Amino acid sequence: MTAHDELLTFLTTTLGPSGVLCDDVDIARYRIDWAGAQGGIPLAVARPATPEQVAEILGYCHRNDIPVVPQGGGSGLVEAALPDRDTPELVISLERLNGIRHVDPINFSMSVDAGCILQTIKDAAEAEDCFFPLTLGAQGSCQIGGNIATNAGGLNVLRYGMMRQLVLGVEVALPDGRLLCDMKALHKNNTGYDLKQLFIGAEGTLGIVTGAVIKLFPRPQVTRTALIGCPDVESVLKLYAQSRRSCCDLLSAFELIPRICLELAIEVAPDLPDPLDEGHPVYILMEVAASGPVNLDGMIEALFEIGIENGWINDGVLATSDHQAKQLWRIREAMLEGQQRRGEHLRTDVSLPLSALSEFHHRAQLSMEETSPECTVIAYGHVGDGNLHFNVLPPPTLEQEAKRSLLHELELQLFDIVAEFSGSISAEHGIGRAKQAPFLETLTAPEHEIMRGIKRQIDPRGMMSPGRILPATHD
Amino acid sequence: MTAHDELLTFLTTTLGPSGVLCDDVDIARYRIDWAGAQGGIPLAVARPATPEQVAEILGYCHRNDIPVVPQGGGSGLVEAALPDRDTPELVISLERLNGIRHVDPINFSMSVDAGCILQTIKDAAEAEDCFFPLTLGAQGSCQIGGNIATNAGGLNVLRYGMMRQLVLGVEVALPDGRLLCDMKALHKNNTGYDLKQLFIGAEGTLGIVTGAVIKLFPRPQVTRTALIGCPDVESVLKLYAQSRRSCCDLLSAFELIPRICLELAIEVAPDLPDPLDEGHPVYILMEVAASGPVNLDGMIEALFEIGIENGWINDGVLATSDHQAKQLWRIREAMLEGQQRRGEHLRTDVSLPLSALSEFHHRAQLSMEETSPECTVIAYGHVGDGNLHFNVLPPPTLEQEAKRSLLHELELQLFDIVAEFSGSISAEHGIGRAKQAPFLETLTAPEHEIMRGIKRQIDPRGMMSPGRILPATHD
Numbered sequence: 001m002t003a004h005d006e007l008l009t010f011l012t013t014t015l016g017p018s019g020v021l022c023d024d025v026d027i028a029r030y031r032i033d034w035a036g037a038q039g040g041i042p043l044a045v046a047r048p049a050t051p052e053q054v055a056e057i058l059g060y061c062h063r064n065d066i067p068v069v070p071q072g073g074g075s076g077l078v079e080a081a082l083p084d085r086d087t088p089e090l091v092i093s094l095e096r097l098n099g100i101r102h103v104d105p106i107n108f109s110m111s112v113d114a115g116c117i118l119q120t121i122k123d124a125a126e127a128e129d130c131f132f133p134l135t136l137g138a139q140g141s142c143q144i145g146g147n148i149a150t151n152a153g154g155l156n157v158l159r160y161g162m163m164r165q166l167v168l169g170v171e172v173a174l175p176d177g178r179l180l181c182d183m184k185a186l187h188k189n190n191t192g193y194d195l196k197q198l199f200i201g202a203e204g205t206l207g208i209v210t211g212a213v214i215k216l217f218p219r220p221q222v223t224r225t226a227l228i229g230c231p232d233v234e235s236v237l238k239l240y241a242q243s244r245r246s247c248c249d250l251l252s253a254f255e256l257i258p259r260i261c262l263e264l265a266i267e268v269a270p271d272l273p274d275p276l277d278e279g280h281p282v283y284i285l286m287e288v289a290a291s292g293p294v295n296l297d298g299m300i301e302a303l304f305e306i307g308i309e310n311g312w313i314n315d316g317v318l319a320t321s322d323h324q325a326k327q328l329w330r331i332r333e334a335m336l337e338g339q340q341r342r343g344e345h346l347r348t349d350v351s352l353p354l355s356a357l358s359e360f361h362h363r364a365q366l367s368m369e370e371t372s373p374e375c376t377v378i379a380y381g382h383v384g385d386g387n388l389h390f391n392v393l394p395p396p397t398l399e400q401e402a403k404r405s406l407l408h409e410l411e412l413q414l415f416d417i418v419a420e421f422s423g424s425i426s427a428e429h430g431i432g433r434a435k436q437a438p439f440l441e442t443l444t445a446p447e448h449e450i451m452r453g454i455k456r457q458i459d460p461r462g463m464m465s466p467g468r469i470l471p472a473t474h475d
Numbered sequence: 476m477t478a479h480d481e482l483l484t485f486l487t488t489t490l491g492p493s494g495v496l497c498d499d500v501d502i503a504r505y506r507i508d509w510a511g512a513q514g515g516i517p518l519a520v521a522r523p524a525t526p527e528q529v530a531e532i533l534g535y536c537h538r539n540d541i542p543v544v545p546q547g548g549g550s551g552l553v554e555a556a557l558p559d560r561d562t563p564e565l566v567i568s569l570e571r572l573n574g575i576r577h578v579d580p581i582n583f584s585m586s587v588d589a590g591c592i593l594q595t596i597k598d599a600a601e602a603e604d605c606f607f608p609l610t611l612g613a614q615g616s617c618q619i620g621g622n623i624a625t626n627a628g629g630l631n632v633l634r635y636g637m638m639r640q641l642v643l644g645v646e647v648a649l650p651d652g653r654l655l656c657d658m659k660a661l662h663k664n665n666t667g668y669d670l671k672q673l674f675i676g677a678e679g680t681l682g683i684v685t686g687a688v689i690k691l692f693p694r695p696q697v698t699r700t701a702l703i704g705c706p707d708v709e710s711v712l713k714l715y716a717q718s719r720r721s722c723c724d725l726l727s728a729f730e731l732i733p734r735i736c737l738e739l740a741i742e743v744a745p746d747l748p749d750p751l752d753e754g755h756p757v758y759i760l761m762e763v764a765a766s767g768p769v770n771l772d773g774m775i776e777a778l779f780e781i782g783i784e785n786g787w788i789n790d791g792v793l794a795t796s797d798h799q800a801k802q803l804w805r806i807r808e809a810m811l812e813g814q815q816r817r818g819e820h821l822r823t824d825v826s827l828p829l830s831a832l833s834e835f836h837h838r839a840q841l842s843m844e845e846t847s848p849e850c851t852v853i854a855y856g857h858v859g860d861g862n863l864h865f866n867v868l869p870p871p872t873l874e875q876e877a878k879r880s881l882l883h884e885l886e887l888q889l890f891d892i893v894a895e896f897s898g899s900i901s902a903e904h905g906i907g908r909a910k911q912a913p914f915l916e917t918l919t920a921p922e923h924e925i926m927r928g929i930k931r932q933i934d935p936r937g938m939m940s941p942g943r944i945l946p947a948t949h950d
Contacts, residue, residue, distance in 0.1 A: 104828065104830050105716065106712060106713075106716055106829050106830040107828040107829040107830045107831075107861070108716075108719070108829075109828070129720075150665070151665050151669075153663055153665075157662070157663065158662075161636075161640065162663060162665075164669070165636065165640055174921060178920075178921050179921075180919070180921045180922065180925075181919065182922070184828075184897050184898070184899065185828040185897070186826050186827070186828065186861060186897075186898065186899050186902075187632070187633075187826070187829075187860045187861050187862075188628055188632065188637060188826045188857075188860045188861065188862050188899070188902040188903055189826060189899040189901070189902060190625070190626050190628075190637075190676060190899070190901050190902060190903050190904065190905045190906070191899055191900065191901050191906060191914055191917070192906055192914060192918070192922075192926055192944055192945075193673065193676070193677060193925075193926050193929060193944070194626075194639070194672060194675075194676055195922060195925055195926070197669060197672035197673070198668065198672070198673075198925075200669075201665060201668070201669055202668060217719075217724070218719045218720040218723075218724070219720075237581060238581075241580065241581055241583075244583070244692075244693045244766070245604075245693040245694075245766045245767055246766075246767045246768075247767060248693075248725065248765040248766050248767040248769055249692070249693065249724065249725070249765075249766065250723065250724070290723040290724075291719070291720045291721075291723050291724065292720055292721045292722060292723040292774065292777075293721075293773075293774070293777065294723055294769055294770075294774075295769075295770070298768075299767065299768070299769075302767075302768065351661050351662070351663045351664060352661070353579065353582040353584070353659075353660040353661065354581050354582040354583075354662075355579050355581040355582045356582075382663075385662045385663045386582070386661060386662050386663065387662075387663050422659050422660070422661075423659070423661065424659065424661050424663070424664040424665075424666055425666065426664075426665050426666050427661070427663040427664060427665060428663055428665050429665065430665045431665070431666060431667055439666055439667060442666070443667070444655070444656065445653075446649055446653050446654075446655045447655060447657070447667075447670060450655075450668075450670055450673075450932070450933065451667055451668050451670070453932040453933075454668060454929070454932070457925070457928040457929070457932060458925065458928075469667050469668070470667075
C-alpha cells in the first residue's frame with residue numbers, strides 16, 4: 001500500500017465512507033474560495049463529525065508527515081484555507097461538526113461546534129432573546145471556527161469588538177493529535193497565559209478550533225439607520241467622534257461610502273433610489289441600536305443638528321421604516337457587486353489611526369493617480385474602526401498582463417504609505433498566503449523569532465497549514 | 476569585584492546614582508505589597524527612566540544569570556511582584572518611566588509609559604473629554620504596566636472589558652535585552668499571531684511592559700447610581716439579565732453586597748445611613764452611565780418596576796444627587812475596610828458562569844459552615860461578570876495556628892466546588908506565587924506543556940520573574 005492508500009484506509013475506518021471525499025467532482029468545491037482563487041488537488045477531503053475525530057486525524061498526519069489544511073465556509077480572502085498547489089495536502093472540512101451545544105441566556109453565552117454556520121448561531125441567539133453581534137457579508141455560509149481562526153471583523157466591530165473579543169473559551173485539536181479543552185463559560189479568568197489567544201487569528205497554523213464558547217448580548221429592540229452626505233473624509237472623522245458621544249456607545253455601524261460606490265450600486269440595482277436630493281463626495285451609512293427604550297430618533301436628530309452646524313454634514317436621511325432601512329443597506333451590498341462587475345482590481349484591507357485617516361486617504365489617492373492617471377480609487381469601509389478597503393479599479397482598456405503588473409505596483413506603493421502612517425496592511429482579512437510577502441517585510445526581528453518559535457513549539461513537524469502566515473518549515 | 480558589585484556598577488553607570496537604590500531603608504517599600512505580604516531582600520532596586528534602559532538592564536541580567544522582578548504600584552494581591560525570599564532578585568521599578576506620550580481624542584487612544592499611574596491616565600483622558608474605563612480601588616497608586624501585566628479587572632468590566640480588551644499596542648523589553656515595539660494605535664490589525672496577548676496577563680514572566688497604547692471612550696456625561704435590596708442571589712441574577720436589556724448596554728457596574736457587608740461598612744463609618752428602611756439579604760449597587768442625552772432615570776425606574784413585579788427587587792433607592800451617589804459608593808469602600816479590621820481571613824477571587832452562581836453560592840456557603848459552623852461567609856463582588864470575592868472570616872476566638880490551618884482547608888474545599896461548577900480560582904487577581912499550587916493542579920497536560928514552552932522560548936534562561944505562575948526553571 002502507498003502512503004496515500006494508507007491515509008484513505010485510515011480515514012475511511014475512522015470516519016466511515018461518508019466522512020471522506022476523493023472523487024474529483026466531489027472535491028471541486030473545496031478547491032475554490034469566495035474570491036474565486038483556485039487551490040491544488042488535495043490528498044482527500046476529510047469530514048470529521050466530532051472533535052475527537054479531528055484530533056485523531058491530526059495525530060495520524062503528524063506521525064506520518066502529511067500536511068493538512070482546515071476548511072470552514074470557504075469565504076476567506078487570503079488563500080489560507082485553499083489546498084496548496086504544489087504539495088498535496090489533506091483538507092479537513094469542519095462542515096459536519098456543526099451543532100449548537102448549549103445556549104445560556106442567563107450567562108449571555110453559547111457553546112458551539114466549530115463548523116456551525118454563523119447565521120445559525122445568530123438565529124439561535126435570537127430565539128433566546130439574545131444577540132450574537134458578528135455581522136459579515138458571508139454570514140450565511142461562513143463557519144464560526146473560521147471566524148475564530150481568522151479573528152473576523154465585519155460591520156459591528158466598533159461596538160462589540162472583533163471575534164477575539166467575543167470568545168470566552170475554545171476547544172482545539174493540536175497538531176500532535178491531542179485536544180486542548182478550554183471551554184469554560186467565564187467572563188473573567190486570569191489563570192496563567194491566556195492560551196486561547198494564540199489560536200484566535202492563527203489561521204489554522206497552530207491547530208484546528210473544534211468548538212468555542214462565545215459571548216452573547218441583549219437583543220436590540222430598536223434599530224435606526226441613516227445615510228448622511230458629507231463634504232469630505234475629514235468631516236466624516238469629526239462626525240464619527242461626535243457620534244460616539246451623542247449616541248452613547250449605541251452606535252453599531254459607521255460605514256464610509258464614497259460617491260463612486262453609490263454609482264456602482266445603482267449600476268447593479270437601477271431601482272435603488274439615490275437617497276439624497278443631490279450627490280455628495282462621501283456618505284456615511286450609520287446604524288444605532290438599543291435593547292431597551294431609548295429615544296434613538298431624538299439622539300440622531302440631535303447629532304444631525306450638531307453635524308450641520310459644524311459643516312460636517314451636508315444632508316442626511318433617517319430611515320422611517322424597516323423597508324427604507326433595508327434599501328439603505330442594499331446600497332452597501334450592491335456596491336460590492338458593482339465593484340466585482342468591473343473585473344480584476346486591487347483589493348486591500350488596511351487600517352490606520354483614525355486621526356491619520358484623512359491625510360492617508362488624500363496621499364494614497366494622489367499616489368495612485370500619479371502612477372495611473374486613469375485608475376479609479378474606491379475607498380470605503382468600516383471607518384469607525386479606522387479600517388478602509390482602499391481598492392483601485394485599473395483603466396478598463398489595459399490588457400491582462402499590464403493590468404496585473406500595474407495592480408501589483410499600486411499595492412506596493414499603497415503599503416508603503418500605510419507604513420508611513422503606522423497602519424496595518426491587513427485590518428481584518430488576515431495574512432494567509434496572499435499577503436505573506438508584504439507581511440514578512442513589516443516584521444521586526446524579535447516579532448519574527450517569537451512567531452516562528454511559537455509555530456515550532458506547537459507544530460514541531462510543520463504539518464499544520466504549512467506556508468500560511470509564516471513560510472513553510474518542512475520544505 | 477563580586478558579581479553583586481559589578482551589577483551595582485553597571486546599574487549606576489547606566490542609570491545614574493538616583494536610578495539605583497541599595498540602602499535597607501530606601502528599599503523597604505519595594506519589599507511589601509498592598510496585602511501586607513513581605514518579600515525578601517533584593518540585590519538592588521533599579522529605577523530606569525526609558526524603555527531602552529529597561530531593555531539594557533534585562534540584557535545584562537540575562538547574560539549574567541541574574542533573576543529580575545518588575546514592579547509597578549505594588550497593589551498586586553498574589554505576590555507576583557514581591558522580591559523572592561530565598562534567591563535575591565533585582566527589582567526593576569517602573570516608577571520613573573511614567574509619562575503620557577500622546578493623547579489622541581479623534582482615534583480614542585492614548586500612548587503611555589508603563590509606570591504611569593492609572594489615575595493620571597484617567598485624568599488625562601478626561602481633559603480631552605474622553606474616558607479610560609479601568610476603575611480599581613488602587614487607581615491612585617497602581618501603574619498601567621502592572622494593570623497590563625495582571626490583566627486587571629475592577630468595577631467596569633461588564634461594560635468595557637478587562638485590561639486585555641483595552642490594549643491596542645504594547646512595547647515590551649524582552650528577557651534577552653531587546654525591545655519589542657508594537658505601539659500602533661490601531662483598532663483592527665490582523666497581521667500574524669497577536670503577540671501582545673502573550674504579555675498581557677503574564678505577570679512579568681515573559682518580559683517587562685514598558686509602554687502601551689490604550690483605548691479611550693467617550694466621557695460619560697450622566698451617571699446614575701442605585702442601591703437595590705433583593706431577596707436572594709437567584710433574584711440578583713435574574714435582575715442582572717433584565718438590567719442588561721433594560722439599560723441598553725449602558726450598565727457600568729453591578730456589584731453584589733450581602734447584608735453582612737453593609738453592617739461591616741457601618742461599623743467602620745457609623746455616619747453612613749442604612750439606605751433602605753429595612754434590611755435585605757443581599758443588595759446590588761448599580762451604576763448606569765451615558766455620554767449623551769439619555770433618560771437614565773426613566774430607564775432605571777422601568778427596571779425597578781419589572782424587578783418589583785417579578786419579586787427580584789424588595790426595595791431600592793436611586794441616588795438623586797452626586798452626594799447621595801457617593802454615599803452609596805462609600806458602602807462599597809467602607810465594607811472592605813470593615814473586613815480588613817476583622818483580621819486574617821480567607822480571601823478569594825473566583826468566577827463562575829452566571830447561570831451557576833446561585834447554586835454555587837449556596838453549596839459553598841453550606842460547605843464552609845459545615846467545616847466551621849462559627850465562620851462567617853462574606854461573598855460580594857462583580858456579580859455581573861460572574862466574579863465573586865467569596866471570603867470567609869474565621870471564628871474570632873481561634874488561635875493563630877489553628878486559624879491558618881482552617882483557612883487553608885476552607886480554601887481547598889472552596890476550590891473543589893469551583894472546579895465542580897467549571898469556574899476559575901482566579902477571576903482577576905492572577906496567579907503569582909500565592910495561587911500557584913492550586914493553579915498547577917487545574918492545568919491539563921497540553922496546557923502545561925504549551926505554557927512551559929512559551930516561557931522557555933521567550934525566557935530561555937528563566938531569569939524573568941522566576942517562580943511566578945509557573946515553577947522556576949533555573950532551580
